[in-house]
Amino acid sequence: MIRAGIVVHVFLLGCPSEPARDAAPRARAADAGTKTPADPPGRAIAKNDCLACHSEDLLRQQRLTQKQWTKTVEKMQRWGAPTEPEKVAALTDYLVATYSLQAGPFALGEAAEDFEAAVAPLPDGGFAGGNAERGRALYAERCRNCHGEDGRGGPMGVNVVDRWILDRAPDFARVVREGRARMPGFEASDAEIGHLLAYTRALR
Amino acid sequence: MRRREFLEAGALTAIGSLVTRTLGAQTAETLGVHTASPQNLATPLRYFDREITPTRAFFVRSHFGPPRLDRGRRLLIDGSVRTPLDLDLAALTAMPQTTVTAVLQCAGNGRALHAPRVAGIQWAHGGMSQATWTGVPLRDLLARAGVRRGAAHVELRTADLSPKPTVPAFLRSIPLDRAMEETTMVAHSMNGAPLGLLHGAPFRLVVPGWSGNHWLKWLVGIHVQENEAQGFYMQTGYRMPRAPVEPGAAVPPEQTVPATTFPVKSVIASPAGGERRPAGPQQVVGVAFSGEAPIAKVEVSVDGGRTWAEASLEGERSLGRWVVFRHRFDAAAGPVRALARASDARGGVQPERAAWNPSGYFWNAWHAVEWVVG
Numbered sequence: 227m228i229r230a231g232i233v234v235h236v237f238l239l240g241c242p243s244e245p246a247r248d249a250a251p252r253a254r255a256a257d258a259g260t261k262t263p264a265d266p267p268g269r270a271i272a273k274n275d276c277l278a279c280h281s282e283d284l285l286r287q288q289r290l291t292q293k294q295w296t297k298t299v300e301k302m303q304r305w306g307a308p309t310e311p312e313k314v315a316a317l318t319d320y321l322v323a324t325y326s327l328q329a330g331p332f333a334l335g336e337a338a339e340d341f342e343a344a345v346a347p348l349p350d351g352g353f354a355g356g357n358a359e360r361g362r363a364l365y366a367e368r369c370r371n372c373h374g375e376d377g378r379g380g381p382m383g384v385n386v387v388d389r390w391i392l393d394r395a396p397d398f399a400r401v402v403r404e405g406r407a408r409m410p411g412f413e414a415s416d417a418e419i420g421h422l423l424a425y426t427r428a429l430r
Numbered sequence: 431m432r433r434r435e436f437l438e439a440g441a442l443t444a445i446g447s448l449v450t451r452t453l454g455a456q457t458a459e460t461l462g463v464h465t466a467s468p469q470n471l472a473t474p475l476r477y478f479d480r481e482i483t484p485t486r487a488f489f490v491r492s493h494f495g496p497p498r499l500d501r502g503r504r505l506l507i508d509g510s511v512r513t514p515l516d517l518d519l520a521a522l523t524a525m526p527q528t529t530v531t532a533v534l535q536c537a538g539n540g541r542a543l544h545a546p547r548v549a550g551i552q553w554a555h556g557g558m559s560q561a562t563w564t565g566v567p568l569r570d571l572l573a574r575a576g577v578r579r580g581a582a583h584v585e586l587r588t589a590d591l592s593p594k595p596t597v598p599a600f601l602r603s604i605p606l607d608r609a610m611e612e613t614t615m616v617a618h619s620m621n622g623a624p625l626g627l628l629h630g631a632p633f634r635l636v637v638p639g640w641s642g643n644h645w646l647k648w649l650v651g652i653h654v655q656e657n658e659a660q661g662f663y664m665q666t667g668y669r670m671p672r673a674p675v676e677p678g679a680a681v682p683p684e685q686t687v688p689a690t691t692f693p694v695k696s697v698i699a700s701p702a703g704g705e706r707r708p709a710g711p712q713q714v715v716g717v718a719f720s721g722e723a724p725i726a727k728v729e730v731s732v733d734g735g736r737t738w739a740e741a742s743l744e745g746e747r748s749l750g751r752w753v754v755f756r757h758r759f760d761a762a763a764g765p766v767r768a769l770a771r772a773s774d775a776r777g778g779v780q781p782e783r784a785a786w787n788p789s790g791y792f793w794n795a796w797h798a799v800e801w802v803v804g
Binding site: 278279280281283284287288289290291294297298304305306327332334335336337338339340341342345346347374378379380381384385387388389390392393427 | 459461462469470486552
């Protein structure tokens with residue numbers, strides 16, 4: 227994505243109880259991505275199980291009660307969140323402890339980013355010229371178990387059919403190589419990325 | 431710095447001072463970032479001082495995020511029709527065109543202002559914008575296809591697939607009589623340019639007066655049928671209590687109705703809360719609209735609602751279209767608190783308190799802004 231963003235303006239949403247000095251450090255810890263000694267087990271579960279479908283900011287803006295978080299987690303499980311039953315309590319506890327009314331006001335950041343440009347197709351560059359048949363074999367070997375035979379997602383992986391990222395080869399390559407949420411990264415040459423793109427673009 | 435760090439830096443500096451600005455960014459359009467993925471982006475308050483929201487600052491609501499950008503996508507009109515139509519952009523633009531200026535507002539706009547809080551994207555005021563939309567009236571398309579007797583709904587099918595088969599598809603329908611209204615259209619352009627991917631390219635539905643959950647993006651199918659669409663986003667999501675409920679109450683599904691027409695509302699863009707203004711002439715500017723009827727008047731109170739003065743209105747008045755209101759008055763040094771209250775031509779009056787509902791829809795309470803003079 228183009229990082230022309232500069233925050234120029236932030237406003238706070240009113241909250242009845244506002245330990246305001248807490249809000250930002252808490253959000254920072256939640257974003258850090260690295261394990262700190264204070265990291266509750268629920269944080270890793272949230273990262274692994276929630277962020278395949280939406281970014282962490284969706285959690286960060288909520289101010290919900292225990293009952294509301296429990297209901298939300300149950301809904302997400304029905305919708306396919308891969309959280310194992312024995313991990314649900316730790317996940318819910320983390321969400322309640324971090325994103326309840328006690329978390330203080332939520333600050334919505336503004337960005338001057340060109341969000342339209344961030345999803346616009348890019349030239350394939352070094353990933354051009356992939357072979358869909360070779361992509362099919364790679365997909366079967368590395369992707370199919372989670373993303374499904376038809377590419378429309380399964381218990382572990384998300385849908386890859388007809389997604390904007392297929393037209394942004396460098397972004398696609400980054401996800402394949404670095405992974406995302408529960409998805410591990412895979413070593414893949416530029417040519418292999420090109421083959422995978424040729425195959426997944428043809429899925430309908 | 432990555433954007434996320436920017437946001438945190440912003441959050442830190444914002445504690446205690448409501449507005450912070452960094453130099454050099456005054457000319458760029460900005461959006462508030464509710465979720466980076468999928469894209470849920472808010473129009474900042476300061477844009478609600480004009481009729482048309484610039485496309486770069488126009489809010490974005492996504493359930494799953496965009497499909498591939500494919501301006502060759504086709505639109506299939508079928509189901510209970512005599513002649514199914516299979517149209518591309520060229521076929522659509524070859525038909526008689528219409529242009530309408532209308533508010534797009536998310537049903538959940540203002541969710542964060544409801545108490546007690548409810549789950550969902552925590553929109554304050556930024557889940558609304560106004561644009562000029564160009565396309566083909568849906569009723570012309572339906573007339574060409576020939577709707578059969580007995581049909582009562584049009585199901586709207588889109589290209590954005592859900593992330594997993596277990597996540598319900600974003601599938602909606604609108605009643606045939608709403609589909610046949612003059613301003614309901616399949617749009618291909620916004621503010622004079624082809625729709626961008628985030629706004630539904632190549633086609634989206636435009637339903638002036640109804641909330642954004644009906645303005646489907648990436649439209650690929652319009653299926654004419656007897657019954658309303660089935661699934662989570664019709665039978666569970668986007669529903670309101672039939673009658674007012676106590677804040678926090680649980681509402682059984684059979685006591686709910688679909689969230690459709692947005693109620694009368696006004697929002698103050700300027701002054702911004704917490705601003706300091708010189709003593710003397712003051713000006714309150716904002717927008718007002720209703721999904722029920724054209725705006726009749728907007729009143730502003732600077733004495734806590736004891737007395738109200740009628741603001742001047744700018745722009746054409748029609749259903750689902752916002753007008754800009756402006757109120758000037760003199761103020762001596764000290765704190766000022768302004769309230770705005772809009773009324774529509776059907777007698778709808780913006781309430782002091784919004785009706786709480788379990789999903790946090792349609793917040794439309796008086797907007798209050800405080801600033802300091804002198």
